[in-house]
Amino acid sequence: MKVLTKKTDYAIRALLMLAAKKGNYVSTKTISAEQDIPYQFLRGVLQEMIRHGLITSKEGVQGGFMLEKDPDEISVKQVMEIFQGEVQVSECMFRKQICANRSHCVLRHEIMRIEQVVNDEFQKITIGGLLGKLTAAKSAKPAGNESYKSASAKP
Amino acid sequence: MKVLTKKTDYAIRALLMLAAKKGNYVSTKTISAEQDIPYQFLRGVLQEMIRHGLITSKEGVQGGFMLEKDPDEISVKQVMEIFQGEVQVSECMFRKQICANRSHCVLRHEIMRIEQVVNDEFQKITIGGLLGKLTAAKSAKPAGNESYKSASAKP
DNA sequence: TTAATTGACATCAATTTAGTATCAGTTTTG
DNA sequence: CAAAACTGATACTAAATTGATGTCAATTAA
Numbered sequence: 001m002k003v004l005t006k007k008t009d010y011a012i013r014a015l016l017m018l019a020a021k022k023g024n025y026v027s028t029k030t031i032s033a034e035q036d037i038p039y040q041f042l043r044g045v046l047q048e049m050i051r052h053g054l055i056t057s058k059e060g061v062q063g064g065f066m067l068e069k070d071p072d073e074i075s076v077k078q079v080m081e082i083f084q085g086e087v088q089v090s091e092c093m094f095r096k097q098i099c100a101n102r103s104h105c106v107l108r109h110e111i112m113r114i115e116q117v118v119n120d121e122f123q124k125i126t127i128g129g130l131l132g133k134l135t136a137a138k139s140a141k142p143a144g145n146e147s148y149k150s151a152s153a154k155p
Numbered sequence: 156m157k158v159l160t161k162k163t164d165y166a167i168r169a170l171l172m173l174a175a176k177k178g179n180y181v182s183t184k185t186i187s188a189e190q191d192i193p194y195q196f197l198r199g200v201l202q203e204m205i206r207h208g209l210i211t212s213k214e215g216v217q218g219g220f221m222l223e224k225d226p227d228e229i230s231v232k233q234v235m236e237i238f239q240g241e242v243q244v245s246e247c248m249f250r251k252q253i254c255a256n257r258s259h260c261v262l263r264h265e266i267m268r269i270e271q272v273v274n275d276e277f278q279k280i281t282i283g284g285l286l287g288k289l290t291a292a293k294s295a296k297p298a299g300n301e302s303y304k305s306a307s308a309k310p
Numbered sequence: 311t312t313a314a315t316t317g318a319c320a321t322c323a324a325t326t327t328a329g330t331a332t333c334a335g336t337t338t339t340g
Numbered sequence: 341c342a343a344a345a346c347t348g349a350t351a352c353t354a355a356a357t358t359g360a361t362g363t364c365a366a367t368t369a370a
Contacts, residue, residue, distance in 0.1 A: 001239040003266060006359060009259070016258045027315065035258075040361050047317070059316045060368025076262075080156065090159040103171045103190075104164070106288045107231070107280075111158060114276045121269045125262075133261050161328060182346065196329050202348070215337025216345045 007083040010037045011045050012076060015127045016134070018055060019071040025057075025064035045083075052082050071128030077119060087115050162238040165192045166200050167231060170282045171289070173210060174226040180212075180219035200238075207237050226283035235277060242270050 004012075013035045018026055028046060032039040046065055049055045056068045067074075080087075089111045090104075159167075168190045173181055183201060187194040201220055204210045211223045222229075235242075244266045 001235070001242050003242065003244050003270065005357090012262060013258050029315080038360060041359065043316080044360090050317095057316060058368085059314095059366075061312095061314045062369060063315045063367080065316090076265075084156040087156050087158065090157060090161070090164050102292070103168050103285070103289060106285050106292065107167060109288075110231075110280050110285070114273060115158065117276070118269060118273060121272070125265050130258070130261050130265070134258060137257070137261065160326090184346085193329060195331070198347080199329090205348095212347060213337085214335075214345095214347045217338060218336080218346045220347090 004080070005084055006041075007045050007048075008080050010035070010042055011049060011079050011083060012127070012130075013037065014042065014046060014065075015049075015054065015067070015071075015074060015079070016131055018065060018067045019127050019131045022067060022071075025062065025066050027064035030064070048082060049079075052078075054078070054082075071131060072126050074127040075123050076125040076127075076130075077122035080122060087118055089115065159235070160239055161196075162200050162203075163235050165190070165197055166204060166234050166238060167282070167285075168192065169197065169201060169220075170204075170209070170222070170226075170229060170234070171286055173220060173222045174282050174286045177222060177226075180217065180221050182219035185219070203237060204234075207233075209233070209237075226286060227281050229282040230278050231280040231282075231285075232274060232277035242273055244270065 014031050014037070017031050017034065028039060028043050031037065031046075032042050046055065046057075050057055050065075053068055054074060055065045057063065057065050089108055169186050169192070172186050172189065183194060183198050186192065186201075187197050201210065201212075205212055205220075208223055209229060210220045212218065212220050244263055
């Protein structure tokens with residue numbers, strides 16, 4: 001079971017770059033190169049985020065993308081919902097009748113509780129918060145001049 | 156994002172039936188009919204659970220499946236792991252190098268925390284516990300004689 | 311004018327999920 | 341014994357999701 005899909009993963013990394021370079025337009029090419037994300041795939045991810053109002057764009061030379069919202073107002077949960085839909089127990093229970101099956105019903109109750117915890121936690125994690133921890137970690141290591149881009153470390 | 160797949164869902168329902176009829180062999184046909192689970196699909200699920208030591212079987216007429224372990228010793232987490240694998244943040248991070256990308260690394264740390272909470276919670280939910288709540292709910296409603304099988308309630 | 315860029319799609323391949331089918335072997339029961 | 345009710349073990353198929361690529365038009369800065 002995977003918590004984050006590639007799209008969510010890439011989206012968060014792109015948002016972190018945009019948050020770091022707030023006020024400037026950053027091109028898909030730049031993000032793709034720095035984060036090692038497939039170019040065309042990333043384009044789709046960015047366009048999806050425009051549709052959901054997280055970022056804006058400027059076409060043409062020197063164009064690119066910019067954050068539309070305050071980084072502290074963008075939660076990981078929001079991004080997950082865009083690319084993965086809401087967290088839910090088991091699809092069928094919402095499409096069919098609720099609790100037609102009693103065993104399901106009892107289990108559902110337990111899992112809804114966990115769902116709530118997960119949602120609350122992902123809601124708390126914001127782009128602004130992550131960026132803060134990122135820069136804090138960076139400045140704590142004076143030798144590292146790598147920003148948060150791909151460190152090209154081979155295993 | 157779906158927390159439980161059909162296989163996990165069906166497996167838990169089947170285990171609840173076996174726990175309720177402890178000591179008796181219950182056939183796939185019976186479980187399939189009572190829980191409204193596709194027969195052949197359920198067979199695969201049950202065989203998978205044999206391989207993982209949760210249940211045993213008896214072939215031939217009057218055969219079927221029986222719990223191998225104490226219902227309190229079977230957690231929903233165990234069942235999820237059989238059919239969905241372990242909860243993990245994002246596939247790639249484990250296959251490739253850890254924390255080659257710093258932004259990923261910070262995010263990963265946060266999500267690992269949530270993962271831990273989710274795992275702990277699913278570990279706490281057991282077949283025995285669910286069955287207890289089930290029978291408690293049943294006896295609280297004297298009118299209902301439906302056990303926990305499909306209540307054929309149309310929406 | 312040209313190169314760099316996004317907008318809007320269309321398409322594709324791989325993987326996962328859900329479900330079906332078949333045949334061989336075992337066991338109870340008439 | 342023979343038939344019926346079962347599981348064991350696979351093989352297969354279809355649909356949905358995920359991950360990725362390609363193309364062409366429109367826009368904009370230099």
